[in-house]
Amino acid sequence: MNWNRNRTDFRMGSISETGEFAFINRIQALFPTSADVLHGPGDDCAVVRVGDRIQLVSTDASVEGVHFRRNWTTHYDIGWKAVAAALSDIAAMGGQPQFVLTSIAIPTSESIDDLESLYKGVADAASACEAVVIGGDTTQSPSGLMIDVTVIGEALNNGFILRKGAQSGDMLVIIGTPGRSRAGLLALQNNIDSPEVIRAHNHPTPRITEGLWLSEHPHVRAMIDVSDGIAQDAGHIAKASGIGVGMTSASVAIDPELLTLCMELDESIPDLVFTGGEDYELAFAVDPDHSLELIENFRRTFNLPSYAIGAFSDKIDGVTIDGNPVEHRGYDHFRPST
Amino acid sequence: MNWNRNRTDFRMGSISETGEFAFINRIQALFPTSADVLHGPGDDCAVVRVGDRIQLVSTDASVEGVHFRRNWTTHYDIGWKAVAAALSDIAAMGGQPQFVLTSIAIPTSESIDDLESLYKGVADAASACEAVVIGGDTTQSPSGLMIDVTVIGEALNNGFILRKGAQSGDMLVIIGTPGRSRAGLLALQNNIDSPEVIRAHNHPTPRITEGLWLSEHPHVRAMIDVSDGIAQDAGHIAKASGIGVGMTSASVAIDPELLTLCMELDESIPDLVFTGGEDYELAFAVDPDHSLELIENFRRTFNLPSYAIGAFSDKIDGVTIDGNPVEHRGYDHFRPST
Numbered sequence: 001m002n003w004n005r006n007r008t009d010f011r012m013g014s015i016s017e018t019g020e021f022a023f024i025n026r027i028q029a030l031f032p033t034s035a036d037v038l039h040g041p042g043d044d045c046a047v048v049r050v051g052d053r054i055q056l057v058s059t060d061a062s063v064e065g066v067h068f069r070r071n072w073t074t075h076y077d078i079g080w081k082a083v084a085a086a087l088s089d090i091a092a093m094g095g096q097p098q099f100v101l102t103s104i105a106i107p108t109s110e111s112i113d114d115l116e117s118l119y120k121g122v123a124d125a126a127s128a129c130e131a132v133v134i135g136g137d138t139t140q141s142p143s144g145l146m147i148d149v150t151v152i153g154e155a156l157n158n159g160f161i162l163r164k165g166a167q168s169g170d171m172l173v174i175i176g177t178p179g180r181s182r183a184g185l186l187a188l189q190n191n192i193d194s195p196e197v198i199r200a201h202n203h204p205t206p207r208i209t210e211g212l213w214l215s216e217h218p219h220v221r222a223m224i225d226v227s228d229g230i231a232q233d234a235g236h237i238a239k240a241s242g243i244g245v246g247m248t249s250a251s252v253a254i255d256p257e258l259l260t261l262c263m264e265l266d267e268s269i270p271d272l273v274f275t276g277g278e279d280y281e282l283a284f285a286v287d288p289d290h291s292l293e294l295i296e297n298f299r300r301t302f303n304l305p306s307y308a309i310g311a312f313s314d315k316i317d318g319v320t321i322d323g324n325p326v327e328h329r330g331y332d333h334f335r336p337s338t
Numbered sequence: 339m340n341w342n343r344n345r346t347d348f349r350m351g352s353i354s355e356t357g358e359f360a361f362i363n364r365i366q367a368l369f370p371t372s373a374d375v376l377h378g379p380g381d382d383c384a385v386v387r388v389g390d391r392i393q394l395v396s397t398d399a400s401v402e403g404v405h406f407r408r409n410w411t412t413h414y415d416i417g418w419k420a421v422a423a424a425l426s427d428i429a430a431m432g433g434q435p436q437f438v439l440t441s442i443a444i445p446t447s448e449s450i451d452d453l454e455s456l457y458k459g460v461a462d463a464a465s466a467c468e469a470v471v472i473g474g475d476t477t478q479s480p481s482g483l484m485i486d487v488t489v490i491g492e493a494l495n496n497g498f499i500l501r502k503g504a505q506s507g508d509m510l511v512i513i514g515t516p517g518r519s520r521a522g523l524l525a526l527q528n529n530i531d532s533p534e535v536i537r538a539h540n541h542p543t544p545r546i547t548e549g550l551w552l553s554e555h556p557h558v559r560a561m562i563d564v565s566d567g568i569a570q571d572a573g574h575i576a577k578a579s580g581i582g583v584g585m586t587s588a589s590v591a592i593d594p595e596l597l598t599l600c601m602e603l604d605e606s607i608p609d610l611v612f613t614g615g616e617d618y619e620l621a622f623a624v625d626p627d628h629s630l631e632l633i634e635n636f637r638r639t640f641n642l643p644s645y646a647i648g649a650f651s652d653k654i655d656g657v658t659i660d661g662n663p664v665e666h667r668g669y670d671h672f673r674p675s676t
Contacts, residue, residue, distance in 0.1 A: 023450060023453070026450075026454060027453075027454060027457040030454075030457055030458055030460075030461040031461050031464075031470065031471040032461075032465060032470060033470055034436075034470045036436065037437075037470055037472055040470075040471075040472050040473065041471075041472070041473050041474070045473070046437070046439070046472035046473040048436075048437060048472060050388045050389065050391050050393060050492075051388065051389040051390045051391035052389045052390060053388050053389035053391075055388060057437065057439065057472060057473065057490070058439075058473060059439040059440075059441045059473060059474060059475050059486070059488055060441070060475050061441045061443060061475045061477045061486070063443055063477055063478065063479065063480065064480070065480045066477060066478050066480065067477075098372075098374065098386075099375075099384070099386060099395065101384070101395065101396075101397040101488060102397075103397045103398070103399045103441075103486040103488075105399060105401055105484060112361060112364075115361070115365070116364060116365060116368075119365040119368055120368055122368075123368040123369050123370075126369075127370060132369065132370060132371055132372045132375055132378075133369040133378075133379075134375055134378050134379070134384035134386060134395060135378065135379050135383070135384040135395065135396060135397060136379070136397060137397050137398055137399045137486070139399045139401055139404060139405075140401065140404050141401065141481075141484075142401065142402070142403045142404065142481050142482055143480050143481035143482075144480055144481075146443060146479075146484060148397070148399070148441040148475070148486040150397055150439060150441075150488040152395070152490075154388075
């Protein structure tokens with residue numbers, strides 16, 4: 001689990017008995033806060049005041065065999081994706097990344113060239129988002145690679161968007177092409193040569209510029225990055241906002257990249273979009289009177305898909321798809337499949 | 339290795355062939371910097387400008403079987419020590435800790451009660467230094483526990499002390515009771531009931547208040563925390579300052595806690611002080627004209643030992659003890675002994 005993201009990381013013996021959220025509540029109760037902490041654990045980033053600035057901070061671990069498998073990706077992309085996933089938390093708040101630190105545990109057998117490739121991926125992912133790597137730790141790992149990335153960003157003009165704030169009637173809008181990352185994983189698992197979606201899985205790009213643009217839009221009321229599938233991530237917005245959210249399969253845009261692959265694999269595109277993980281696209285709640293205008297502006301500005309996939313409602317309890325309640329569907333980080 | 343601390347963490351096949359420092363140089367060359375980064379990798383913390391404030395940031399990993407063994411410590415102390423070790427990097431720059439994030443990889447067999455104890459140790463170590471835990475990530479570990487801690491602090495009045503800055507003739511002064519942590523480790527390894535030194539090993543206290551006090555002293559020119567033994571850590575100050583450092587065994591204060599234990603184990607106190615690790619005391623370079631006055635003030639203020647153990651000199655190449663050159667002696671994080 002990520003306290004700043006509530007990913008469903010736990011499917012394990014003793015912890016799963018207590019339940020992930022009960023455990024988070026138990027440990028969060030241990031932590032006092034301070035006046036400089038505007039938002040502690042519970043959102044994509046912590047939000048803290050530093051002098052006259054507002055800073056966004058998050059940490060995100062990638063573990064071999066849990067989050068990635070080295071036979072399906074390059075060392076360069078292992079480094080890139082670990083940093084991109086962490087930076088996506090800054091995008092989810094509409095912030096500008098500034099600094100990155102990486103702590104890497106390395107098996108003794110790792111080659112210098114592979115490690116250098118990994119660090120090149122780290123450096124390039126940071127640079128792509130105009131952040132710089134300011135430090136890190138590298139230590140021995142008794143088993144596989146593990147990369148922990150801490151990102152620090154700034155809320156420009158002190159503006160940032162939380163998960164909470166969605167109102168009943170708000171549209172749920174997504175940007176980009178969610179579902180591709182899970183499709184890429186399926187392609188890798190089934191040995192299908194589908195470079196576009198495999199790249200989406202191994203080399204995701206955080207939506208920093210798009211997040212900044214959305215954070216300046218007065219009618220965007222809540223936002224999250226799509227790391228666990230929209231069903232789960234939209235549910236996080238709904239829960240934080242104290243309402244529910246309903247989505248419809250018919251709203252899902254047909255991504256031509258996914259179409260052939262889904263037919264070949266007998267998968268449904270809506271399923272990939274609703275429950276696929278690690279897309280690092282953005283999903284947000286917007287005032288319904290301004291959603292069409294925003295979507296059009298967004299498409300024109302970024303030449304990227306964007307569409308409404310549902311609506312928030314105080315008449316809905318939790319998350320529904322086509323009217324049916326959804327129980328925490330989404331990417332399961334405990335399935336060692338990537 | 340810790341880029342912000344240059345700990346000798348690598349004794350492994352392929353990396354040790356290239357050499358730790360050569361590898362650090364190779365990867366650091368990959369990372370561009372920015373105007374907001376006052377000091378990047380190479381000191382105890384990175385130093386960055388955030389608006390009108392100066393921030394100190396560091397990350398520090400603790401790996402089971404490499405940095406700790408669970409049969410020699412409690413879960414509470416595993417959490418405490420991981421955070422204390424990271425916060426010590428803020429102390430080493432004379433900063434005030436503010437925020438802590440912890441990323442913890444957990445084996446599936448871990449019990450909820452043990453985990454809660456670990457997080458209690460995390461929370462208490464942060465609180466003891468007036469810092470708050472603002473976020474984290476918890477994920478599955480395929481092998482042992484791993485805790486990565488990121489600490490963020492502030493340079494009060496924008497003052498901080500680097501490793502570089504020592505001048506030829508400066509005294510090398512240490513505070514506290516270094517050597518106790520290694521003594522505690524030896525006690526654990528040899529099944530000797532010596533609670534004071536075992537506590538020094540399992541439950542170290544970062545010298546935050548002392549570091550802040552020293553950072554306000556105009557004649558303290560360079561500082562480091564003693565994490566790898568004074569021989570190595572004083573060597574880091576010397577190297578960063580472009581000079582050498584000479585120490586003498588006769589200067590080492592006889593710590594009564596160590597005396598009996600050293601006799602029982604046939605160990606020498608100076609050896610423990612020079613090469614023991616994880617003390618998290620502070621060592622610094624001070625203008626020789628003000629060193630006695632500073633030491634007296636320090637002792638009076640904190641009721642803690644403090645004494646000169648050597649001097650910096652442009653006539654010395656590297657590190658000497660009693661006139662003999664020292665090759666990187668110090669705590670070896672690749673010896674799975676703690």
